[in-house]
């Protein structure tokens with residue numbers, strides 16, 4: 001059901017609007033208000049998917065109603081109804097957040113199209129918000145150890161700035177998670193978070209991956225292609241495993257960071273980009289610099305803020321929380337009910353050496369959920385954890 005509020009002082013126009021909409025779609029439920037004040041009262045009382053609002057009305061005009069509605073719920077589309085002579089106001093209302101406007105007398109097709117598009121777009125907005133929430137939930141950072149608490153504090157402080165961040169730590173400790181959080185908690189979260197795993201891309205392709213290419217730049221370049229820097233414009237570019245990047249790509253990344261400009265491979269045209277770069281590595285970049293595998297100037301550009309994610313061994317008190325979190329998460333993903341890990345099982349898991357790795361702990365939990373008994377005990381851990 002779609003709830004539509006019509007705010008219109010002229011009874012004849014109101015009647016036409018109601019007739020057209022109810023005849024078009026029986027799921028449209030209409031509430032009528034005869035002036036702006038009544039309209040706002042109705043809007044405050046119940047939820048609406050769409051508002052149609054006349055511009056010229058006594059007591060409170062359409063623009064005021066629009067402004068008030070946007071204060072209450074910015075996501076509900078408002079379509080203005082403009083009479084003869086207030087076209088300029090209609091245009092102004094668009095600047096104030098109106099979705100669109102229709103003219104009086106309402107043309108049937110135009111009205112129905114506008115209503116349909118406004119309702120669809122509102123639905124998309126809501127879905128998008130829900131999806132974002134879901135994504136944010138999928139990136140929960142579990143842990144109350146001193147190390148994780150400190151990392152969360154640093155994220156809170158650093159995320160809203162544009163400072164570059166270098167995240168270090170062993171494989172599977174949560175470096176990517178930290179990068180996601182930095183993005184989610186920044187003003188850039190509306191734009192893209194683009195990830196490039198520098199270790200997974202052959203060195204001859206990394207430049208084209210990062211900067212794009214123009215048609216004919218190399219044999220397989222059969223059309224122009226944007227690179228990851230361009231894709232991340234306005235957002236965040238996460239360069240994972242940056243310690244594995246070739247020296248020639250490092251030189252180009254350095255230039256991109258210094259000048260906020262990139263050139264597609266095969267082109268000499270500069271493209272301006274506004275990208276926040278977050279990098280991660282499990283290597284000791286200082287050693288890589290000594291061994292001439294990593295550029296020192298690039299290191300200093302990247303490592304404005306350093307976040308070191310410690311191995312799980314250094315924060316064992318997070319293991320019970322992580323086991324519980326993964327057990328519930330995996331059960332939910334598989335549509336099964338969550339099994340309990342009893343204290344003996346958790347103690348046994350805590351006694352192991354976890355040289356990295358949260359990812360490994362997650363895999364062990366999954367294995368135990370599949371192979372273990374109804375309640376996971378120390379015996380199950382000894383039998384199936386295979387550490």
Ligand SMILES: Nc1ncnc2c1ncn2[C@@H]1O[C@H](COP(=O)(O)OP(=O)(O)OP(=O)(O)O)[C@@H](O)[C@H]1O
Pocket residue numbers: 139140141142143169170171172173174175176177178240282358359362
């Ligand atoms: N504190 C945490 N809370 C919840 N999940 C976590 C935590 N740390 C890591 N994970 C999960 O563990 C897995 C590995 O984490 P992530 O990919 O962030 O590690 P990484 O250090 O980037 O690994 P790599 O070095 O291999 O790229 C992911 O599924 C991630 O969601």
